[in-house]
Amino acid sequence: MDLGINGRIALISGADSGMGKETARLLLEAGVRVAITDRADGTIEEARAELASLGEVIAVTGDVTKADDVTAIWREVRERWGDPDMYVNAAGVTGATGDFLDVDDGGWWETLDINLMGAVRMCREAIPAMRRRGWGRIVLFASEDAVQPYVDELPYCASKAGILSLAKGLSKAYGGDNVLVNTVSPAFIATPMTDKMMRKRAEEKGVSFDEAIASFLVEERPGMELKRRGKPEEVAAAVAFLCSERASFINGAGIRVDSGSVFTIAG
Structure with missing residues (x-):
């Protein structure tokens, strides 16, 4: 199926491995120029080398918890290619785990700063140019945990519930500008x-x-x-679809890629 996005530009955070990297692979196969970003201490350059034969791909290092890094990531992509048409937020950590009473403020703040505020910072950079052009796709990684929380990882669950609310709010704020914001919620990939x-x-x-x-x-x-x-490529397929022209009437929605893990029909 032609996704209708040949020649467009995507930026993917948390793309040095797993679902982010597989999303980059599928978008490259669709003719998209892809910038992948992750922390400098990861394997981002190895990921770029692995993907290089598929199309135009660059690697940009940066930390989504640091405002200066976020600005620098977007500036480098713009200087090399122009403003991205798509942003995929795959950066995230499990974060602090354990009994609720044993997790201190530091554990909560670190988890929220990466998983939720990282998405907030990156979306602030993504949206203005998308609005000006009248075309944009943002896909944020949530989780089954957002609607089906597990008691030993409540900071992660809360951060992903925040992602669902953030995406829904952004979809309302900017959908009229044809900036479509959606989520995918994987489970145990x-x-x-x-x-x-x-x-x-x-x-x-x-x-x-x-x-x-x-x-x-x-x-x-x-x-x-x-x-x-689940396999990373099974999640990436849903993300690539949401980034495409084929998903032009999907906004503020969430796709679960979870083998049926969530028991409820709500959320």
């Missing part, structure tokens, strides 16, 4: 973040990595009817 979670679980339970995944699905994610972790 095979990424470095969940790899780390499962290695920790395996060590704590004295089981193999695969056994840790199997027990997690049974005990913690019983609603995931396919009984496996």
Whole structure:
């Protein structure tokens, strides 16, 4: 299917691995020029090299928790290519976990600063040029946790609930300018973040990595009817669609890519 976005420009944060990198891959295959960004201590340059054969891709380092870095990221992309037509916010962390009473203010602020305020800072840079041109696509990564919170990761859950509210509000504020803002909500995808979670679980339970995944699905994610972790490319497919001209009447919506994990029909 032709996505109708050949020649456009996209910026993707949190794109050195996992779902962000796979989104970059699909957009490149659709003819989009893609700028990927992540912290300098990650593997952003390796990701760029891996994607380079697919089309025009550049890597820009920066930290979405730092206002100066955010400004510099956008300035570099604009100087090289012009204003991005699309912004995909895939930057995020699990953040502080554990019993609610044991998580201090620092744990809460760090999680919210990356997952929610990082998106706020990046969207402030994205929207003005999109409004002027009368065409824009913003896709923010939420999570099943936003509407189905888990008691041992409440800062993450709250940050992702904030993403849903942010996206809905932005869709109302700027949809009339043809700047369409939507979310995707993955659940338990095979990424470095969940790899780390499962290695920790395996060590704590004295089981193999695969056994840790199997027990997690049974005990913690019983609603995931396919009984496996999702693949990053399965999430990326939804993101690429929302970035496309084919999604020209979708605004303020959320797509769950969660194997049925969320039990409710609401949210």
